[in-house]
Amino acid sequence: MLLKIALDAGLDENQINDVLNSNLYNSQVEEDEDIALSGGIHGVPFYLFDNKYSIPGALSYDDFKSVLSQIVAENEVDDDKDADSCADGVCKI
Numbered sequence: 001m002l003l004k005i006a007l008d009a010g011l012d013e014n015q016i017n018d019v020l021n022s023n024l025y026n027s028q029v030e031e032d033e034d035i036a037l038s039g040g041i042h043g044v045p046f047y048l049f050d051n052k053y054s055i056p057g058a059l060s061y062d063d064f065k066s067v068l069s070q071i072v073a074e075n076e077v078d079d080d081k082d083a084d085s086c087a088d089g090v091c092k093i
Helices: 002-008 013-020 026-038 062-074
Strands: 048-049 052-057
Touching: 002 013, 052 062
Parallel strands: none
Antiparallel strands: 048 052
């Protein structure tokens, strides 16, 4: 399955096979697994935004949109208050 996904993404088959048949990225994968498990993630789908907001499980489009809207609203920046942290319409939050 991984080979098909990688091929569909336009990656080189020989390079894909080399990576899949090696331990090249084992430590990074194990680190990601440890982070997930320590964060209470035990299944998929699971969405994590800004290492702060999580959405476990599948949601309908409307529910997902509602959650994302709440996250955006909580992270909006008052442009007048934080004018020094904004440039070209992009603000640091």
